[in-house]
Amino acid sequence: MTRQTAKELTLQVLIGLSPVALGVWLAGNLQANLAARGLTSGYDFLLDPAGFAITEGPLPYQTGDSYLMAFLAGAANTLTVSIPAIALTTLFGALLGIAAISRNPLLAGVVRLYVDAARNVPLLVHVLLWYVLLLTILPDATKPFVLGPLFLSKAGLALPHPLTGEWPRLGYFGLRGGLQVSPEFTAIVMALATYSAAYCAEIVRAGLQSVPRGQWEAAHALILTRWQAIRMIVAPQALRVILPPYISLALNTIKNSSLGVAIGYPEIVSIGTTSMNQSGRAIECISIIALLYLILNIATSFTLAIVNRRVQIRER
């Protein structure tokens, strides 16, 4: 090892250690302060019963279960809204992005208008708007609004169960069976989708436009239709430009689902703040919220990075 690299290595180690040292110092400080105020600290409370109800979610959490289970149920709920939200964002974003480069000026103009409007309204307003909309315009649960396989009412959205295939049935007190989701869930998913889709549309449009015009012209000269040109020639090349910002949009969408707290959807932040109020362990609860988001986002970016790499190495 040369003296130069030894010096660089030492520097790297020092830089790497400094946040650790800072963390240790802060933790020591915190401990001392908490002890001085007679507050207990630590993560042992996680095994205590949480004592609050969680209204919905895929995990079988019950009121007597531990804080740990409550947090896990919250994380599961965050995932449960994020996955359909990202799927819809991608679908709407791709369609809008393609429409934005349409040769029809009216269509392109309408998309432009939507993108500008959606991006300039804060996400929280999207969430509240959808929630209020769903709760006011939709009919009561006993007279749902039927849209093909979708049953919409003030009680939320019911659709055939994707796994069992069972359809919702109209009973005396409203719909039973099938897959039923609350208005809170529907509102947060739709708000995330309509908001993120505007950004996604811009990412897709910029990606499509980054492909040289000569590629369109060659496709035209080979008599491919415009749609074939997009699908077979332009989109595959645009994907390399689209994916990196798309990945960060997907991660943002997961984090943005925390706004579910505004309408009482029991996702990570909502569970976290409730736990914080009940247990009094503020630092612990916030660190758990941060940790859960960190895990979710690392898992997502890892998965998408693999997709990204596969797209990037094709070609030469």
Place this chain on the structure above:
Amino acid sequence: MTETAPILQMQGIHKWFGTFQALDDCSLEVRPGERIVVCGPSGSGKSTLIRCVNQIETVDAGTIRFDGQLLDDSPRSRPIRKAIGMVFQQFNLFPHLSVLDNLTLAPMRVGGLSRAEALTLAHAQLSRVRIAEQAGKFPGQLSGGQQQRVAIARALCMQPRLMLFDEPTSALDPEMVNEVLDVMVDLAQGGMTMIVVTHEMGFARKVADRVVFMEGGRIVEVESPEDFFDRPRSPRAKAFLGKILSH
């Protein structure tokens, strides 16, 4: 030249880009098997003229007929446009597809050929442009001359009756120009109808039946290569030839 019906008739073509007039009343007839070389100073409208033929640009006035049938940018013209191949200055190969996939894409998706038929056709055209051994590579792995020959093979895979070339050698390093021109000479000798925008005067003398000289969006002269190069009539053609032949 015998009086066969023209394969391509351009009549009174006008083209504007905004307020700029790129083509001003251009008319040209091309007979089957004829080789036309188009030359003229930069910005004179050469590219625009041949891009109008296959509707990459739409005309603002005038008509274009192929085999007597009116060509426009509507889907109705797609079957007619199939018979027109085009080769670009920048090759415009699809970089995400292998050479073979570049060649088979349109015959399969547009021509309705099976994969096996398209592959047979693609291999045949690759041999024709003397590049059979590169079939599995991607465009980025080939030299410029090789890429342009792949682009020619790709156009030929649609089995066109008219080939348009827009300065096919001007993006190439000098040592690669001839390998592309040789392929084009072969094509001409095989009887292909060709319109070639080029400043390669050796090529023009060797294969052209007529030379079209353009300036300022107008067709100024249409002459045999001998007459055009040795006895240009218009002072503009003289000035142009003076510039390109002076070194």
